[in-house]
Amino acid sequence: GQQVMQIPQYQHVQEGEDFTTYCNSSTTLSNIQWYKQRPGGHPVFLIQLVKSGEVKKQKRLTFQFGEAKKNSSLHITATQTTDVGTYFCAVASGTYKYIFGTGTRLKVLA
Amino acid sequence: NAGVMQNPRHLVRRRGQEARLRCSPMKGHSHVYWYRQLPEEGLKFMVYLQKENIIDESGMPKERFSAEFPKEGPSILRIQQVVRGDSAAYFCASSQDRGPNEKLFFGSGTQLSVL
Numbered sequence: 001g002q003q004v005m006q007i008p009q010y011q012h013v014q015e016g017e018d019f020t021t022y023c024n025s026s027t028t029l030s031n032i033q034w035y036k037q038r039p040g041g042h043p044v045f046l047i048q049l050v051k052s053g054e055v056k057k058q059k060r061l062t063f064q065f066g067e068a069k070k071n072s073s074l075h076i077t078a079t080q081t082t083d084v085g086t087y088f089c090a091v092a093s094g095t096y097k098y099i100f101g102t103g104t105r106l107k108v109l110a
Numbered sequence: 111n112a113g114v115m116q117n118p119r120h121l122v123r124r125r126g127q128e129a130r131l132r133c134s135p136m137k138g139h140s141h142v143y144w145y146r147q148l149p150e151e152g153l154k155f156m157v158y159l160q161k162e163n164i165i166d167e168s169g170m171p172k173e174r175f176s177a178e179f180p181k182e183g184p185s186i187l188r189i190q191q192v193v194r195g196d197s198a199a200y201f202c203a204s205s206q207d208r209g210p211n212e213k214l215f216f217g218s219g220t221q222l223s224v225l
Contacts, residue, residue: 030210031211033213033214035214042201042216042217043153043203043214043216044216045213045214045215048211050211088152092209094166095165095166096158096209096210096212097143097155097158097165097166097168097169098143098203098212098214099155100145100152100154100155102152103151103152103153105150
């Protein structure tokens with residue numbers, strides 16, 4: 001079945017440093033979504049990427065979809081304590097159920 | 111405009127009892143997804159339902175677990191004869207339609223603790 005791996009599993013950064021998480025699929029994707037889950041909270045939709053090589057920005061967050069549509073990345077510039085949480089990528093599979101990646105847990109040290 | 115509502119927020123059950131978790135999707139949404147999350151782990155897909163239909167239950171254990179989404183009322187995830195390993199956070203999400211470009215809206219989850 002569909003597998004979606006994310007690296008790293010954990011990342012601790014000093015406030016102000018940059019952060020990147022990578023999402024890799026075993027198959028070519030039609031699109032990819034990113035969600036953020038704050039500690040103790042529920043996942044919240046961030047963005048969707050559809051086109052090969054697509055790059056989208058949301059303030060300090062930059063999302064990229066690989067040329068082969070098998071991988072994606074989320075980059076945060078100058079992290080802040082409000083960026084703490086787990087970042088998941090998600091893909092639609094088969095019956096259009098959504099499979100989530102393994103997640104990257106970000107901690108920001110003030 | 112209420113979001114996805116899940117109840118209860120916390121549920122404590124003894125081994126062997128039944129757990130019923132409820133999920134009311136966002137207004138206008140007819141698709142519901144259930145996920146399970148263990149502490150410090152990812153979201154594991156369990157089941158995808160549309161009103162009165164199970165679209166995909168490939169992530170649900172064959173025994174003790176069942177889900178429904180009736181024509182009227184919330185979606186229910188039912189766990190019979192709970193065991194300690196069922197302790198987890200169960201999240202429900204809803205979408206307006208079916209397809210690869212649907213945004214999922216999540217509820218706050220139900221934390222199930224089995225004693």
